[in-house]
Amino acid sequence: MHRRTVLKAGALLGLGILTNAVKIQPVQAKEPGKMFEITKTDAEWQALLTPAQYRVLRKDGTEPPFQNQYYASTAKGVYHCAGCDLPLFSSDAKYESGTGWPSFWQPISESAVGRKSDWSLLGKRTEVHCSRCGGHQGHVFPDGPKPTGLRYCINSAALHFKPA
C-alpha cells in the first residue's frame, strides 16, 4: 500500500515536471513576439518605425542619455508605445532622475508593461516592454522615489507623447 502511494506520487511528480516543461516552452521560443496581441514581421516593423525606434523597440537598443526627446520634458499628458500606441506612462508619474532618460515611478497600469530578466550587461537587470506588441521600452530599477521606490528608465524613442 505504502509502496503504491509512493509510486503514484512519483508519477504525479513526473507529470508535473512534464507540464511545467510544456508551459515554459513559449518563453524560450525564438520569436517571443508571437506571444503578443500585436505581431509583425521584422520587415513590417522596419517599414513602420524610424531607424531609432526600430533599434530600441525591436532590437533592445538603448539611446544615448541627454540626447533624446523626452528626458527633460515636464509637459502634462500620456506617453504611448511608439510601436503600437498603447498608453504606457503618465506624466503624473514622471520625475527628474538625473540619468538623462525619461524616468517614471510607475506605469500607467500594471498590465500595460511586461517585465523579464535581462542578463546582457554585468549582472541581472529587469527589462520592461510594451505588453501589447512586446516592444522594448527600457529597464526598471529599485532606486526610484516614493511611493513605489521604482525607477522605470525608458527610451524616448520607444515612446510617443500625447499632450493632455
Ligand SMILES: [Zn+2]
Ligand atoms: Zn506596443
